[in-house]
Amino acid sequence: MASGVARREGIAGWGFVMPALVLLGVFMIYPILSSLWMSFQVGKGMNLQFGGFRNIARLAGDAVFLKALANTLLFLVIQVPIMLVTGLVLAAILNDQTFRGRTVYRAMIFLPCVTSLAAYSVVFKAMFTADGVINHVLMALHLSDTGVPWMTDPFWARVLVIIAITWRWTGYNMVFYLAAMQNIDRSIYEAARIDGVPVWARFSRLTLPMMKPVILFTTVISTIGTLQLFDEPNLLTRGGPSDATLTLSMYIYKLSFQFMPSFGYAATVSYVIVLLVGLLTVVQFFFARDRLK
């Protein structure tokens, strides 16, 4: 009987997906709703009471929050484009079959992706000390007279965090681009080459438009990742000097687990990240669709 089969199929279908749905319900949907509820509560520790919009009002006057927000957005706006463009250029070069040593280069550039964020952060911390190996190299190359104050100057501390994240994630994005480029039909390039289309035009007119979906994908995941940035600034610069590298995630951690915990206010800050992620994802999809027309 057809309906019997269909019903059995339906039951089996739910059976397979149910463990995942239950776990996601408990460990994702409940917490995200719970933190929305908490964001309207005030108080210390587990003693919370309803506070209406007091937390939201507190955000506007909280200089540390505003600094963390500005830092996070700064990292996003500066670091993500540098990383994605570098990854794209590297992929375009390494996709050339005639480029010598491409497999070795590819493996070398991908290598940073296998390190844990914690391990590479402590290695970078040691490399960028005032008298450290990086400053030695910079002074030997006469790029700096006295060495760069990586850890003690707000500007350079931010640069250091950007250098570190770029080191860790450029190869990761490059691999996505390489894979997408390898799926592009080579005969299109042949035809364009025979028609006398120059190299850069082939890249901008042929490669880039076909790469749009993967560029969008990497932009979205990089945006989400950067908005949640925690490991590197926490281990490299401890958010300093004077909160110059404090990120929203670090601030949430500090509000929740250092000193007297303010879970309600921390939840409010976390919803700022939720809203930013949502907003930027929509904007990026909108841009991508608009450009496609």
Added chain:
Amino acid sequence: MKPVSILRHGFVGLVAVWSVFPFVWMAVAATNSSADVIKGRTLPGGYLIENIQAFMTAVDLPRVLWNSAIISGVGTVLTLTVSALAGYGFEMFRSRFRERVFAGLMLMLSIPFAALMIPLFVMMAKAKLINSYSAVILPMVASVFVIFYFRQATKAFPRELRDAAKIDGLSEWQIFAFVYVPVMRSTFAAATIIVFMANWNNYLWPLVVLQTNDKFTLTLAVASVGIGYTPDYGLIMVGAIAATLPTLLIFFLLQRRFVEGMLGAVK
């Protein structure tokens, strides 16, 4: 060589050297005293044994390795089981309602962990699970990303196999266990790498729920010796090597699969 070609080699070569340099330097620094590391000594020194001893004194290496292995191992097995079941279920048993649920899951891909952290912590505190393996593992088991990965991969699973197995009298669960899993083993291998690495390298959540040294993961232990204001860098480099070596090994042994695994999710 043409100028353009030199430029390209120069650029790629520079990036490649810079990508590898911290690894080389980490190995060199592990053989130097902390004072030499801070001074940027680039030659190997004679402090390797002392640094290893100092690290072994500061960190109970067998203990943290065991913690990391349990958390990453159990976490990976659970994540793969739950996600493969779900990916298979969503792809093989289509219904309009389940498609809607799946679309809902896709929206959850962009939920930042920072927004889940506090309620999860409160939940674990109420369940008296703080400072336990379960507290680290449980929230990581159901991953929308891995479910999505398995669903995408399942599109390549031949439906005829399932039909044939049904005619042979296998139940849906038996088909999954005895037909689907063996056929899809390369998907499982790739997913194992991604999930294991993510668990092994995880820092923020274990930092929140693990509170005593005897429960720390290797990643956490390395971070905690590295975080001080006057850290012993020789010792830290030994720790960084210990934390990197397992994943580096996986990368070299399974390089092709590793990259395939990362890409699988976007095909």
